[in-house]
Amino acid sequence: MRTEFIPSTPTHLTYRLYGSIPNLPLSQLHTKLKLRKAELNKKFNRSTRAVNRGARVQHKELLTETEREYYIAFDRLLDHPTKGPRYLAGNRAKRVIIDSWRFIAEQRNLTIYAISVMSNHVHVILKSDVRTARIPLSEVLRDHKKFTATRLNRLHASPGRRVWAEKEYCRTVRHGKFERVFWYVLNNPVKAGLTDDAVNWYGNYWAPELQRGFIDLRVA
Template sequence: MTFYRRNLPHLQPAGAEYFITFRLANSLPKKAIERLKKERELLFNEYSQGDNDKSHREVNRRIFKKYEEQLVKNNRGPTWLKDAPIAKIVEGAIHFRDNQEYELYAYCIMPNHVHLVFKHLTNKVKQEPDEYPVTKILASLKKYTSKHCNIALNRTGNAFWQDESYDHVIRDTEELRRIIFYTLHDPVKSGFVDDWQDWEHSYCKSEFRDLS
């Protein structure tokens, strides 16, 4: 689990299914991030006596929930993704990588962050094992969209995306169902629409619509 960190503390299994969240630069105050980091450390200490893998999942689940709440309610940071031309750039980059780097399951572009669900595709050409395939995919996607979104916004010399992102390996079908539902219903939960299908900047692959 990578959370609020630039270093890579874990492997990202090739061919796994992933839930990704990344956000705009400065979309959360530094003090809020520091509070969440400290709370995460305290929770890890609290859960350290139990099953290590299960404990890590529970801690990250609880902190991610608070992280998401902060993103939704924070109206002081940038919300460039609510502008259709900007969101379309991100949508195009996400779809461009479908069936090349991953099999795209679902996404939702919110005003200041993006949720993305996919299955990583392993290369047919035999190559050296890559421990961090998702990190490379996100780096490429962010680099491209940052450049073109900044051009569209007439911004220069400023970061568009926050460096840190959240990636989670999906373990089973039930978890996949919950995550796709969560992803698609984020704008409903936030009060933007009554039905997720009314949100312009979301997508769900046809075979997963029953999960939503």
């Protein structure tokens, strides 16, 4: 689920290591999503949606819920892997990812609200700070993945290793849902059973300006 350009509103991005989800369960998940969307498009066909505002709204809401359910299932596969690479687990590897995003944010005029680096995938909430120019997501990810792949392979003495899966999940955070998505990202290691303290998890990062309004209130 790709957006062509980075929006000027908060966007939740998830990407993963190559081979982190076995092909069969991933294929089954994609098929389930595709069939559900086809069912909804048949139930609320285009001609009906064109003349019936209620049908349009319901169709959009059900599609949104379907994609949310798909994403939760996708993320669950990543949080509880039975096999596959986990070479983002170490603190030095996590720092490679976080530092890369912070550097890119400065170079590309992005705001990085939150990052959670898990053992086999990464969550980021970001937005573009430039309203007059469009920043291609594909370019940003290309640069980030190329740089971090080189650094990770050097760190693990594994030259030439394929690091990142090609596709990612990217979705705009809906109005009024920022706090929920923010804590969904930071609580990822808690949900996966890796820690009971999201605030002190080494792989978590948040924008300093969110400290008072979000972090301090949670730990108070």
